[in-house]
Amino acid sequence: MKAATALLALSLAAVASAMASGGGQRDDDERGRAAALDPTYVEECGACHVAYPPELLSRDSWTAVVGQLGRHFGVDASLDTALAAEINAYLQAQAGVYATDDSEGQPLLRITETDWFRHAHRPGEDGLYRGVFDSEAVRSPSNCGACHLGAARGRYGEDEIRIP
Secondary structure: OHHHHHHHHHHHHHHHHHHHOOOOOOEOOOOOOEOOOOHHHHHHHOOOOOOOOHHHOEHHHHHHHHHOHHHEOOEOOOOOHHHHHHHHHHHHHHOEOOOOEOOOOOEOOOHHHOHHHHHHOOEOOOOEOOOHHHOOOOOOOOOHHHOEOOHHHOOOOHHHEOOO
């Protein structure tokens, strides 16, 4: 039983470490160099906000996000059918392996609502200071670039975090 508990703890630590560095799918070495993001995804989605790492949401969540671009968080971010299909194919190929559903089984549309995000960005002793998202420098949990200096390049390693 102790061996199983230790193995579980190591597995959870590995997952947490991978997620803290932006997910395991995009880091190509221990130094946190990120694999290149798809240029079409960056151009289209990154024009309005940081092009979030695709592995932070599941396939179901990305399908829902792309399927609702006409009403994308209060904005019409519609794309032509071919472009939306191209971006969706990229997101599906790079999506996270863990479900990102709400308590009713519906796909989450916001990375900031996922269990992983809430755990990694929790206030407290080993998390963020209280009020960081309300500070003038950050203003929102979705403003990744305020703390993650390499966010625009898809880099989220701990060595590139500066909390204002």
